[in-house]
Amino acid sequence: MSTPTITDPSPSIWVAADAIDRARPRSRQRQLGASDTACERRSAYKYHGWKPTDLVISPAAMLGTYIHEGLTTAARKEFGWLVEKKVADAAVRGSIDIVQLDRATARQLPRRMRPKVAADENTLEDIKTRTVYRWDETVRYGATAPELRQVMTYARLLNTGGFEDADGQRVLARLGPVRVEKIRLRFICRDNGEEFIQEVPYDPQIAEEAVWWLQRVAETEHPEQARRDFLGPGIDAACDYCPFATACWGSPADGRPVQSNLVHDDEDVAGHLADYVAAHRLWSDADKKKTFARKSVDASEAGRYGANTLGWAGKEKKEQQPDVRAMIELFDTLGAVIPTVPDVDRMVKALMTAGIAVPTRTVVKRTPRRIDVRAARE
Numbered sequence: 497m498s499t500p501t502i503t504d505p506s507p508s509i510w511v512a513a514d515a516i517d518r519a520r521p522r523s524r525q526r527q528l529g530a531s532d533t534a535c536e537r538r539s540a541y542k543y544h545g546w547k548p549t550d551l552v553i554s555p556a557a558m559l560g561t562y563i564h565e566g567l568t569t570a571a572r573k574e575f576g577w578l579v580e581k582k583v584a585d586a587a588v589r590g591s592i593d594i595v596q597l598d599r600a601t602a603r604q605l606p607r608r609m610r611p612k613v614a615a616d617e618n619t620l621e622d623i624k625t626r627t628v629y630r631w632d633e634t635v636r637y638g639a640t641a642p643e644l645r646q647v648m649t650y651a652r653l654l655n656t657g658g659f660e661d662a663d664g665q666r667v668l669a670r671l672g673p674v675r676v677e678k679i680r681l682r683f684i685c686r687d688n689g690e691e692f693i694q695e696v697p698y699d700p701q702i703a704e705e706a707v708w709w710l711q712r713v714a715e716t717e718h719p720e721q722a723r724r725d726f727l728g729p730g731i732d733a734a735c736d737y738c739p740f741a742t743a744c745w746g747s748p749a750d751g752r753p754v755q756s757n758l759v760h761d762d763e764d765v766a767g768h769l770a771d772y773v774a775a776h777r778l779w780s781d782a783d784k785k786k787t788f789a790r791k792s793v794d795a796s797e798a799g800r801y802g803a804n805t806l807g808w809a810g811k812e813k814k815e816q817q818p819d820v821r822a823m824i825e826l827f828d829t830l831g832a833v834i835p836t837v838p839d840v841d842r843m844v845k846a847l848m849t850a851g852i853a854v855p856t857r858t859v860v861k862r863t864p865r866r867i868d869v870r871a872a873r874e
């Protein structure tokens with residue numbers, strides 16, 4: 497029989513994937529992109545040309561990139577849609593996942609560049625991937641505010657300047673401004689492939705908001721003048737995978753969370769405690785409402801009710817477990833010794849009943865450090 501040999505473990509394949517990802521033009525660019533409108537501070541680090549302080553390998557983000565590439569390639573080959581097209585102005589640039597032209601616009605292009613099925617109106621599409629954990633939130637609320645700023649920025653750039661005059665898309669650039677009427681956000685669940693489409697009209701107000709957002713970043717003289725839009729590592733995933741997390745929050749001191757670096761004096765502590773108390777009040781009221789609603793539907797059958805679907809997890813399940821009483825009888829019959837373990841509670845009770853002091857020893861126990869905030873009295 498052959499014995500297994502122990503070899504060095506294979507390196508993680510994500511190391512290779514990360515190297516390829518870093519070599520992409522998107523990863524090297526310094527000019528702000530339309531997707532940089534999520535965290536002002538992070539955009540400011542990029543804008544001021546800071547080098548990343550944290551090595552971030554995000555397999556989830558890379559899976560998203562692979563899914564993008566596969567789906568946009570399929571859409572180009574099968575539907576004749578325009579994919580991965582560049583747009584830019586002096587302040588911002590971006591790469592649009594998909595543009596599906598209407599018949600009138602498509603007629604201005606060579607036949608090979610026209611969609612197999614023209615759109616009713618020029619449509620800009622952005623593909624977003626999500627984990628199953630965020631799927632319900634996605635179907636319920638659709639795109640987030642930063643995602644809407646991103647797609648409206650793409651649409652504004654197409655509406656005003658058209659496709660960028662760049663290699664591989666000069667013919668498209670000659671179309672001039674392309675009036676985009678419809679935005680399609682296509683969400684794909686990374687875990688099971690489920691698809692959800694949200695269509696919204698072009699919203700010039702959100703596009704303007706994004707322009708203003710980028711202007712604010714450009715007006716900063718130092719990244720620290722820019723606002724942190726997230727609450728930091730361990731709270732917001734955006735910070736857990738941010739290449740500027742250490743520049744932004746500093747290093748953890750004595751194993752404490754990095755958020756504690758922001759506290760310098762008693763006034764800071766007082767401010768955070770006030771936030772803590774206010775947030776607790778909101779949470780407590782919301783939790784009571786949620787518990788009331790949960791108890792109210794306890795007898796309801798699974799099914800659709802209005803805008804929501806009710807389901808029940810954790811059904812009754814029969815399983816085989818050892819029957820202790822039957823086993824004791826069996827051991828008795830077989831004359832076998834029944835194993836016993838000391839029952840501390842019973843021993844303590846017996847000694848106390850007999851009036852004998854219970855022997856003790858000192859054991860150091862550590863309980864989790866808990867915060868206790870109460871109203872201060874004069």
Ligand code: SF4
Nearest residue numbers: 535538724735738744
């Ligand atoms: S760590 Fe979080 S708050 Fe700081 S720049 Fe990155 S995303 Fe923004």
